[in-house]
Amino acid sequence: MTLTATKLTIIEALNQALATEMERDQRIVLLGEDIGKNGGVFRVTDGLQARFGEDRVFDTPLAESGIIGTSIGLAVNGLRPIAEIQFAGFMFVAMNQIVSQAARIRTRSAGMYHCPLVIRAPYGGGIRTPEMHADSLEGVFLQTPGLKVVLPSSPYDAKGLLISAIEDPDPVIFLENIKLYRSFKQEVPPERYTIPLGQAATLQEGSDITIITYGAMVPVSQQAAHKVQEETGASIEIIDLRTIWPMDEEAIIKSVTKTGRAIVVHEAPRAGGVNSEVVSIINDNCLYSLLKPVARVTGYDTPFPSPGLEDSYIPTVSRVVKALRQTLED
Amino acid sequence: MRKDELETPYQIMDPAGKMLGAMPEGLTNQKLLEWYRLMWEIRYYSNKTVALQRQGRSTTWGPLNGQEATAIGMGAVLQPQDWMVGSYRDAGAYMAKGYPMKALFYYTRGFSIAPELVGQDKRCLPYQIVLATQTLHGVGIAMASRIKKENAVTMIGVGDGASSEGDFNEALNFAGVFKAPAVIVLVNNGWAISTPRSHQSAAKYLMHRAVGFGMPGMLVDGNDVLACYSVMKEAVERARHGEGPTLIEAVTYRHGAHTTADDPTRYRDPKEVEYWMQRDPTLRLKNYLVEQGVWDEEKDRQIREEVESYVNEQADIAYNHPTPGPDGMFTNTYEKLTPRMLKQREELRRELNLEAEVK
Ligand SMILES: Cc1ncc(C[n+]2csc(CCOP(=O)(O)OP(=O)(O)O)c2C)c(N)n1
Numbered sequence: 294m295t296l297t298a299t300k301l302t303i304i305e306a307l308n309q310a311l312a313t314e315m316e317r318d319q320r321i322v323l324l325g326e327d328i329g330k331n332g333g334v335f336r337v338t339d340g341l342q343a344r345f346g347e348d349r350v351f352d353t354p355l356a357e358s359g360i361i362g363t364s365i366g367l368a369v370n371g372l373r374p375i376a377e378i379q380f381a382g383f384m385f386v387a388m389n390q391i392v393s394q395a396a397r398i399r400t401r402s403a404g405m406y407h408c409p410l411v412i413r414a415p416y417g418g419g420i421r422t423p424e425m426h427a428d429s430l431e432g433v434f435l436q437t438p439g440l441k442v443v444l445p446s447s448p449y450d451a452k453g454l455l456i457s458a459i460e461d462p463d464p465v466i467f468l469e470n471i472k473l474y475r476s477f478k479q480e481v482p483p484e485r486y487t488i489p490l491g492q493a494a495t496l497q498e499g500s501d502i503t504i505i506t507y508g509a510m511v512p513v514s515q516q517a518a519h520k521v522q523e524e525t526g527a528s529i530e531i532i533d534l535r536t537i538w539p540m541d542e543e544a545i546i547k548s549v550t551k552t553g554r555a556i557v558v559h560e561a562p563r564a565g566g567v568n569s570e571v572v573s574i575i576n577d578n579c580l581y582s583l584l585k586p587v588a589r590v591t592g593y594d595t596p597f598p599s600p601g602l603e604d605s606y607i608p609t610v611s612r613v614v615k616a617l618r619q620t621l622e623d
Numbered sequence: 624m625r626k627d628e629l630e631t632p633y634q635i636m637d638p639a640g641k642m643l644g645a646m647p648e649g650l651t652n653q654k655l656l657e658w659y660r661l662m663w664e665i666r667y668y669s670n671k672t673v674a675l676q677r678q679g680r681s682t683t684w685g686p687l688n689g690q691e692a693t694a695i696g697m698g699a700v701l702q703p704q705d706w707m708v709g710s711y712r713d714a715g716a717y718m719a720k721g722y723p724m725k726a727l728f729y730y731t732r733g734f735s736i737a738p739e740l741v742g743q744d745k746r747c748l749p750y751q752i753v754l755a756t757q758t759l760h761g762v763g764i765a766m767a768s769r770i771k772k773e774n775a776v777t778m779i780g781v782g783d784g785a786s787s788e789g790d791f792n793e794a795l796n797f798a799g800v801f802k803a804p805a806v807i808v809l810v811n812n813g814w815a816i817s818t819p820r821s822h823q824s825a826a827k828y829l830m831h832r833a834v835g836f837g838m839p840g841m842l843v844d845g846n847d848v849l850a851c852y853s854v855m856k857e858a859v860e861r862a863r864h865g866e867g868p869t870l871i872e873a874v875t876y877r878h879g880a881h882t883t884a885d886d887p888t889r890y891r892d893p894k895e896v897e898y899w900m901q902r903d904p905t906l907r908l909k910n911y912l913v914e915q916g917v918w919d920e921e922k923d924r925q926i927r928e929e930v931e932s933y934v935n936e937q938a939d940i941a942y943n944h945p946t947p948g949p950d951g952m953f954t955n956t957y958e959k960l961t962p963r964m965l966k967q968r969e970e971l972r973r974e975l976n977l978e979a980e981v982k
């Protein structure tokens with residue numbers, strides 16, 4: 294029997310990845326708030342409790358520190374927990390467990406114990422959610438050695454990356470962009486496949502300028518690139534980092550050495566963020582190839598604003614177009 | 624009477640509106656008629672916000688229908704110098720404390736509060752989203768009142784789901800240790816999105832936790848406005864007289880969805896909803912007032928019409944109130960913006976102008 298690929302949203306692709314892995318690996322358990330009967334507030338775990346039972350898919354009391362703290366114990370004692378935090382903003386409640394504990398178990402125990410834990414959480418703005426439902430936290434986790442940080446931008450990647458995250462022997466923060474969740478469908482093979490963590494994807498090749506981005510800014514960058522290509526005939530390369538830690542330095546260096554121009558685009562605030570790390574990598578490795586300073590298009594250095602103001606916070610196609618034009622100027 | 628020894632929630636009025644105990648001191652029919660009207664203000668405020676959300680004008684929002692009696696108890700027992708620190712579903716309690724409805728409506732538009740609509744400080748901390756976090760703020764506020772020797776009590780609202788958070792338990796502990804003049808009302812509406820109360824704690828009642836934190840715990844029928852008032856009043860008096868905090872569990876029910884983004888039919892038995900609809904707090908007070916001969920269907924129709932148009936007016940004021948410009952996110956991050964932020968704001972303003980020119 295040959296299985297045929299069907300078109301799935303990111304939500305459906307993640308659901309499929311979870312089901313596939315739970316079928317294969319009895320050690321996997323899912324825990325979080327409203328993930329059982331309700332299937333999670335975004336339905337990523339829809340139907341999984343009915344299929345795998347309440348011992349493997351369970352709702353917890355509302356306590357993020359409790360969810361992550363006990364997940365650490367589950368992981369240390371041989372299970373493969375996948376914890377859902379209902380919105381990434383609530384990971385702050387569990388920060389001690391994530392940053393000071395999950396990320397350090399291996400170091401602290403000199404490798405005797407480790408923590409194969411996946412923490413999934415929706416993040417990002419653009420759909421008018423209340424306070425703390427839209428924040429992008431990846432910059433905080435970038436500053437946390439011991440964690441891997443994954444941010445898929447497509448259904449295909451979401452499935453392959455989640456399976457890799459589950460297989461990974463160390464804690465992985467898996468951030469799912471809310472706006473992308475249902476925004477488009479893509480063919481996703483029904484069989485199991487993995488995408489290595491730490492490997493960027495070159496979405497389109499080009500020779501004049503590189504856009505380095507990830508998450509919800511991938512489609513925004515693609516639209517901007519399209520516009521500038523039409524306008525100026527420039528040849529634009531787009532790199533989707535997919536995993537911001539480990540970061541695919543090779544992909545960045547290779548591309549920027551070739552194009553000599555780059556812009557970095559993300560929704561998270563600017564100061565000390567992923568953009569800063571990317572610019573440093575360029576600075577360390579391909580400074581002499583650069584023809585123009587690297588431009589950065591990011592959220593501002595303010596708290597993520599109230600929903601009524603988010604449209605002017607989140608980078609737009611026109612902001613990316615402007616950065617491209619400026620960086621392409623001689 | 625020690626309500627913490629009760630096995631069932633304390634009631635003064637049964638669901639049919641029949642008196643089971645004495646009318647709390649100081650309550651007149653006049654007062655009860657005011658509360659009855661306030662119940663409908665809260666409910667229509669809730670309905671109106673849902674309607675506005677359906678029109679794409681309000682953001683995602685959590686209706687509070689069914690919890691009006693608890694809300695009124697929480698607000699009505701306070702004096703102007705007292706504080707209210709509630710959850711997102713305690714908007715009714717804010718109203719009962721005197722927080723203007725238009726200011727609450729404005730908040731539902733998806734901007735920070737508009738102080739000019741609040742007017743004089745009402746000592747109501749804007750509700751926030753991260754569960755249980757406000758309970759610690761409330762205890763801190765109460766500790767400050769004690770340290771400053773102010774005769775102010777802090778009313779703290781928190782949900783049954785939120786009671787599982789570490790912060791809630793830390794708040795109770797601090798309140799106990801520092802004898803904070805605080806009343807913590809745990810609004811047990813049966814559900815935390817799809818998670819039933821039974822899944823939050825193996826304890827029969829959440830207020831049993833009070834014992835472990837060295838304070839009295841009380842259990843009250845949260846749909847009985849007289850019982851809520853009586854129990855909360857007693858707790859506020861204790862706090863005001865330096866006797867420390869009290870935990871009150873008010874047993875009520877969330878009639879509607881968790882928020883406008885939720886579908887409760889996925890997890891809730893319609894029979895359960897039906898059971899609680901018969902225990903609707905508005906119905907109970909109405910039955911009592913009718914029984915007293917001070918109310919009838921005609922008056923009821925009239926007041927509901929009146930309240931509805933009042934609520935619409937308040938919404939109109941809020942929804943026509945000026946909102947911050949698109950660069951508003953920079954305002955109020957600090958008292959004085961950092962040089963970097965000033966630069967970013969300039970950048971944004973230039974971009975917005977550019978976009979306006981292009982259009
Ligand atoms: C720390 C944190 N975790 C999760 C959420 C998401 N969330 C919002 S409301 C809610 C349920 C809260 O239930 P409860 O405390 O009973 O209050 P109710 O909504 O019933 O008034 C959840 C899980 C949140 N806001 N904050």
Ligand SMILES: [Mg+2]
Nearest residue numbers: 782783814815
């Ligand atoms: Mg609740």
